[in-house]
Amino acid sequence: MKNTVLNFAMLASVLALFLLSACGDDQQQQEAAQIVPTGDPEIDQVSQQIAGDPENADLYALRAEVYYDKNSYDQAIADMTVALALDSLNLDHHHLLTDIYLDYFRSRLALQTMERAVAIAPNDIPSLLKLSEIQLFLKMNQASLSTIDQVLRIDPQNALAYFFTGKNFEELGDINRAINAYQESSEIDPEMIDTWIKLGQLHASIDGSLAEAFFDNAIEVDSNSTIALQAKAEYLWDQEKPEEALELYKEAVRRNPMDEKSAYNTGLVYLELSDPEQAYRHFSMAIENAPLYAAAYYYRGYAAELMENNTQAISDYQHTLRLSPNYEQAQDGLARLQ
DSSP, X not given: OHHHHHHHHHHHHHHHHHHHHHHHHXXXXXXXXXXXXXXXXXXXXXXXXXXXXXXXXXXXXXXXXXXXHTTOHHHHHHHHHHHHHHOTTOHHHHHHHHHHHHHXXXXXXXXXXXXXXXXXXXXXXXXXXXXXXXXXXTTOHHXXXXXXXXXXXXXXXXXXXXXXXXXXXXXXXXXXXXXXXXXXXXXHXXXXXXXXXXXXXXXXXXXXXXXXHHHHHHHHHOTTOHHHHHHHHHHHHHTTOHHHHHHXXXXXXXXXXXXXXXXXXXXXXXXXXXXXXXXXXXXXHHHHHOTTOHHHHHHXXXXXXXXXXXXXXXXXXXXXXXXXXXXXXXXXXXXXXX
């Protein structure tokens, strides 16, 4: 009798929580369905559609995507919450909410969302792969490897699963198993640039004899890939071949003038080669593309100092410290010049 009473009490508690949650969802849906002009034609157009069809989960997801594209994360999350309340089994909606959480630095909520997606569809490979990637990001390496095993039981030739396996073993410090996993990934899908880069980086950390060939494979897959060009350039720079590295960094800048990292690294190599004028120009390009890039301001200031343009150097050192108050090299630079 006592157990029956307890079970009934537990059931009543769960039911009460469900009803409270349902009421909350209903209230959120009513609020989301209200037409509140924002002045943004794209958002207001979808809001009009929602007002005419407030039970349509896809419309809330559509508006969430618009908010997401505009970096309005809270509004996007609110709309996705309503969308999933209306259609809780929709995997696409789970994936969209996960992406929003990840870009909003809410990785634990992204993990929970993807876990729900996998519970809905245990054999859905995209959901399993995204879950394993989030687990990897959160340093849940064993959980990530376990999720990948589920993928490989369903699809033994999944290149991305082997790639994530390699990343997990790399983080765990098992370089040989990481290389084996990356090698398996590259054999299944030779077009995966990231796999060739990883193989190059790991071989460079061991003996370097095969590293350059792997970087070349990445560039061969896509000669326009700034990531591949930068990876080989970094390797050559580490091998004390700055002139060769410079040519690749310059090529990366030509391929994508908006990439601040390529411009910044080009500037660093020019500094090493005692060419502060070219270094200054490339640090300026990096700053133009990324106005909050503290290191680019510092090194542009340093290049200006080498050019005896102390006024510009002081200005850049000061700007560096506004962006990063504890930047010691910038503090030292100001101390030299003031």
